[in-house]
Amino acid sequence: MRLLFLAVLRRHTGNAVTAERVRDHLEAAGHVCLLKDAFDLESSSEVAHLIRAENLEAALALHLYRGGRLLQGHGIPFGIIFGGTDLNEDVNQREKNEVMGKVLEEARFAVAFTESMKETAQTQWVDPVFTREVKAKVKRMAGVRLLGEMPQGDLHAALRNCFAVVNSSVSEGMSAAILEAMDLEVPVLARNIPGNAAVVKHEVTGLLFSDPQDFVQLAKRLVREPALERELVANGREYVRRYHSWQAERDTYQNLVRVLEGSTGE
Template identity: 50%
Template sequence: MKLLFLACLSPKTGNYTTAERIRSHIESAGHTCELRDVADFLSPSDVAHLVSQNPPFQGALAIHLFKAGRLLLDIQLPFGVIFGGTDINEDVKDEQKRVVMEQVLLKARFAVAFTEKLKEEAEFVLVSPQSKIYVQPQGIQTEVAEKFCWTEFLMSSEWHSENHLNILIIIGPKVDPALTAKVEAVVKRATGVFLAQERSQRKLHAVMKRCFAVVNSSESEGMSAAILEVNICKAMDLRVPVLARNIPGNAAVVKHGVNGLLFSSPQEFVHQSQRLLSDHKLRERVVRNGKLYVEENHSVKQEKETYQRLVDTLHKAQFSA
């Protein structure tokens, strides 16, 4: 089966790594899966024209119902969609986007949510047959570079006023220019806080493994880049403690005091960090349970089997249409 796969493919982001991993699952089952960036298309008609070319595509898949799924509304092929955190956390607040998302969900043969919580929220805010949404946590597979030099971005630093070893390193691509400018301005005024460019996944995992803890401070998270591909569950798999803001997307993964620590304010973040520094038993517990959580809930093998099975339904739908 020749499948078109649409996603937001900014390099070294969570969407990119998720899409690549799912694409490899599909192709390992003998299908052809062409991964394309949504930025390549201006409208659904552009995608409809692409899939009709010779040899034609026989099905499609999309990550994010609005950003990518809307581009599939004009095609006459069976397709499936994968929820992104932005879909439920942000896009449903816009009435026009919500209507489009409902159209996509109604036309899709199946939809995948990364957590039971995300599925429940989707069923609450969007019109859709409940049986259409499947839950499949993202598979976690970490690879660590053999060598990594901290001097790539730690050229010089002042020590924090209380302890010069306490530093915060923010790593990632500059996706939003306005937000980037705001963050850069704040960092210039801060001591012991550093910005670093994105790294390859293997180098990033090497950085994480050398950290005392990994922090997720996002105020809106589904189960996307920050929480899975490059952050929380990766940290758990690497046996690094996790500190995360107490929002639904994070709390779906991090159980406070069990496999990580949650905070709701800057003051609470400092308090929980101090607990982690001083309480060695707490640190050992969250590290141990974090590793177990990933092994039990984020199996790459299970993820692979799920997507191969779902794509098979598209394959059968093509012949029954």
């Protein structure tokens, strides 16, 4: 494979030594590794030209900001190696932090040399790290598809064709997904946490599970017992219409704002 490797190659620096070591590892495995100084490439367009000219198939960057940001959007897979200053200094600058988060979302993998560096990255960019882990696992699981965001109308149409909606959140206030499922007459299986249990009454408006094994058993039960499914759907629909009416919510907020209006002259 023909690889582009971007790093900061100032002589006798730690990053330069690391980059050369990694390049040696890759070339020893038979890959062609074109090592370039990230500071010599001023724009993404220069990187795009280099990729085309050298017929490069994939890329690596040592340093999430200095190298990683130059690899976005070129249509070739790339991975990231954290450099040190990206996690220790650049994370404290909002614009750089946002850029690095977007780089992680696109990267196929990220390498941290220590547990401390890994923990820092996971703390700073929870969603990209978690998203990457989920996508990797989904690819290995037959029959599982990961869908992106979609308009609400399309989402509701998809929900209506589902056998059940699963909420596996570890923390919830009031789950809109659960209420939408009930309103659309779709059975709900939800993790037994306070926020979900406040909405879902076990075996009445839905099913609550405590662990993966519990979930599997309840899901199988839902498949085996059509009468249970019908009961959960009917009770869930009635619960939403009685306690989460759209009109009642509208009236409540309008009344609350009137309280604020009445306070402005005090």
